[in-house]
Amino acid sequence: MKDWRYWLAEQRGTLLALGIFIAMFAIYTSNHPAGFNANVVQTAANKGVLLAFVAMAQTLVVITAGIDLSVGMIFLLTNCLASWLVVGTPMQTTLGVIAVLAVGLLCGAINGAIVIYGRLQPIVATIATGAVYYGIGLLLRPFPGGSVNENLADALTGRVFDVVPASLVALLAIVLVIWVPFSRSVLGRAAYAAGSSETAAYMSGVPIRRGKFAAYTLAGLLAAIGGLFLTFFTYTGDAAYASGNAYTLFSIAAVVLGGVSLFGGKGSAIGAIFGALAFRTIGDLLFVFDFDPLWQPLFQGVILLVAVSLGAFALFRVRNRLEWFL
């Protein structure tokens, strides 16, 4: 086989998510009263990138065959924190951004330390830490409020050269600065290897623990970037419990739509980003077709179910039934 075919096979999940997103977005804009214009794209991008950041965070952990149920809560906590800190002079604002990102890193590092060194199951560990992170967020913002440096917020939620949504540019930058180096580093490969076969990775002398720790820690950072953007969009901090949970669950949905295997070792954050954008478009589609928003959860569920079923086809080829349970 030629090289490009291997590349294609590797990127199949990502390309499928891209295809689903483009199809859905094309239907959306062609039925939108204003059509495909910069305003429509900007609004969609601003809604989409929040989930995209959280889904990227989830991807890193899922690649190690783990799961992070605290991403939505880190997202909320950093939102609340940003509504206190990302204010004032440019200097103060910069320090505030750094502090918010540092808190995200710390949250992720705590998750990683508990899962890897404490040997707790990721699902339990992150439910617990997620509750703690939410609790801190609630103490910071018992009621919605606070503010943010509006110059920075407007710059990052507006448009670049009046065409491209700035939030998309920011998303691209984060992909280039965090995801690409991670996926090509030794630690990133260790994360993949640990997720695919931890025994084989151990036998091959791969730094499993460091790889997994890096994945959890960077997940915290990415969730914090999402939290910052939430603050830029809303100008407030709000410890909204339901919203945090929804982001956690939607991030898992986006990851699956994006072709990332929940069994670990396979998939890319870029796929998850398209998965997130596609998932977000479902609501917009209902809007242009004048459906009652009450239908949204049902449609999201159906689309997710269809996407997941596609991934289950491989089970039909299994010849030893015991492999169903591996």
Next chain:
Amino acid sequence: MDGAVPLLRMEGISKRYGGVRALEKADLSVTAGSIHAILGENGAGKSTLIKAMAGVVAPDEGRMMLDGREVSFASPGAANKAGIVCIFQELSLVPELSVADNIVISDPPKRFGMIDRKAQRRIAEEALARAGAADIHPLALVKDLPLSRRQMVEIAKALARKPRILILDEATSALTAADVSKIFAVLKRLRSEGLALLYISHRMNEIAELADQCTVFRNGRNVASYPAGSKSDNEVVELMIGREYSHIFPPKPAAAPTTAAPVLEARKLSWADRLHDISLTVRAGEVVGLGGLDGQGQRELLLAFFGVLRGLSGQILIDGKPVTIASPAAAREDSIGMALIPEDRKTEGLMLPMTVRENLSFAALDRLSKAGIIDRAAEQRLIDDMVGLLAIKTAGLDIPVGALSGGNQQKVVIAKWLMRQPRIILLNDPTRGIDVGTKQELYLLMRKLADAGAAILFYSTDYDELIGCCDRVLVLYDGAVKRELVGAEITERALIASALNIHDAEIPVTQGADA
């Protein structure tokens, strides 16, 4: 070699797993520029020895000297750094990564802190070419390759690490003949380049072709070391045999019941590339053994009968009538009445956190319940019977089964199936890791069940058991029945010879030429 110090020396290495001793003061010396073959039966301690050498297990006592300096390895990575690279029987490849990713996995080439994919590709192509496997594409995912290609990748991966000592543990078991000859050429070249190679194989002809030096292991000890070719196959087999203890087996019936109609029969059973044209019969009252080296298809054969494998070809007959067994649930139905005592009781036989009572009644729940409600009194009676019959030692029926000893856990697995009064009992190496006393009880039970009319198919890796328990033994090699031994023909010599696929003619009692 000129009388230099050995490259690696292991002295007095011991290792115990729980109560089982895997190695007992074993010694081994490896010299550069030679191929050293390690021989021994299943469980003789070969695998543990090389695991200790490769940093996978830490020995309980003894020392290792590399270049005359004492070393110890905390992990496989540490052993790799010292130049000791092992190709394990269970492959150590990461399935979701590409061939190239796997080949460089322990030390990928880096550029600006990131993995240099071009360099990685180049290293992978070189290594594949050196291993004679240039047909494998470096970008292919390992999970998409067939087993024989994966093994070639494993070998390429080992070569890419530039080892000083290369250990091959049954590394050719899945290879085609063409690949084996390529690998042999590679190994001989490596020897001439001054590497030390340790070669573990059950294939006598391979050892005869490759090895310079041989060491035989038995019961966790090295019992003999000799230059290759200085002993006949016969003598080697003698060295591998000979145990210090013997079990007490129940007497067999004078003559096997050859007249009874077969209860279980297979005709030309084949599955994927693991089972080839297997035909066999098991009669009521008969204990039929499955012999051979570990992993020659015995486990798959039992799974095939029990309805676990899909895409079987050939026929399974129960009481002379062809049947299709679509699942374990179908296999245990009264019309078939089959039970499988699995190899891995912890995952396939028991729910460890659940109670003894619950575990015992799982398989028979449908018989003990009416309209979905369990008849507690009937359950209790049956459980009491079984606990009595098997003498299960437990502090109570309501403690988790995980709290019992290994032997008693295995009794629970067997009792669970006996509660259905099966007519056909398949046993997959049931005595692995249990104490001698419990083993004896199981042998007695097996014979008792056969006398009561059950047809028993019994796979064991322990030759003594096959000799002591079975009326007939079928020896499997590479997924096919190589030989059937009946009654007095079942001897350790015959079992080992046919397991190694040497014909009797090749191991005459008198000295023959080397193979």
